[in-house]
Amino acid sequence: MSDGPATVQATPPQAPAAGDARTRILDAAEAIVRARGVSGLTLEAAAREAGVSKGGLLYHFASKEALLTGLLARMAEWMRLDFEAAIAAQPEGPGRVARAMLAWAFELTPEASNERCDRAAAVFLAAFHHDPALLGPIRAVIARMREAVAADGLPPGHGGIIMAAGDGLFMARIFGLYTPTGQERQDMHAALSRLLEQRP
Amino acid sequence: MSDGPATVQATPPQAPAAGDARTRILDAAEAIVRARGVSGLTLEAAAREAGVSKGGLLYHFASKEALLTGLLARMAEWMRLDFEAAIAAQPEGPGRVARAMLAWAFELTPEASNERCDRAAAVFLAAFHHDPALLGPIRAVIARMREAVAADGLPPGHGGIIMAAGDGLFMARIFGLYTPTGQERQDMHAALSRLLEQRP
């Protein structure tokens, strides 16, 4: 009994409780994956980062898988809303969805884009590592995007290229494979824009 | 930076299986990741699959990181050779490198392509999960590809699109996000081919 419960939580060690515990835990888990990688995400670490105990975390998420499922469901919903907003921001007509995807992938403010990109990557990789089947909600969102692009009135293949190119840049970023310069991004954006102005 | 002993050039006394132990261990590690995911790759499992003991594995690869490094070095070398062969197979002139990349990404026999794709994905994901810094050799290979594409005499952005689209399809495959139909792949291939026939 040399070291009893000497540590009492007078004040939370980290940020002072923004939002409810559930949201804080989700945010903490994302932050840990971004900072320390997928293997750094343990229940204890997530609990500590969120300012709750391990038991507290397990009260909200009964297992690690439940935590990842929660993370993924939140992300899928954000993606869906983002994508719908991007479509709504484009004028109607052929290629509307593809233009929205392009605007989404080549967002003008790289900061905001990178932030969201990294959050998505963290959730994505953590879920995939635990169990690839957890990506179901994301797959569903992507399938709906693909349907929308396919019915967009573009020449065959052009929609697929837009999606694949966006995915490729996403992958390059999350794995740190390479970082295109601003000029390169602009050139790619311009070339893709020309591509989706064509009609079948 | 050589992990393991110098290879003996004489035939092994009695080969219990195909190839030397080192190669068998590397192959076994890849197979495990493909079959059971990154988290299924343990030293014991790799040793068992390769038909050696754990101690035997550790004789050739002093740590798990050394094993992953070996896996990655081998893959980077294969990629480099593949890419050079793909370039050599294309007629000279502007867009040669981009045509090689296109042929590489949209290989005519999907089986062979998928096999290599999955092997690469296994190594890639396992290494990334252990330590993203291990991807250095791959990054180097990609950087050289990007340089080659940039000096290929294509309109700005077109080379980047080819690369990004290929990467996107790669990502879609390794994460099982979606599977383009044969028709879709053909359409994308045709559209990208048109793209790289243009001159600045």
Added chain:
DNA sequence: TCAACTATACCGGCTGGACGGTCTGTCAAC
């Protein structure tokens, strides 16, 4: 020629630490 020695190529038990999940305890609010 043959015993002693050395290097190579393994074998497999062991340990220490990390991690997911369980369980009991606590405490304020209703």
Added chain:
DNA sequence: GTTGACAGACCGTCCAGCCGGTATAGTTGA
């Protein structure tokens, strides 16, 4: 006094890495 929302000790499992042992081939020296 019951319930919701935690706290935190604890347990079983898994795994990387360590270490002592072993078998065989090759070398050396008397």
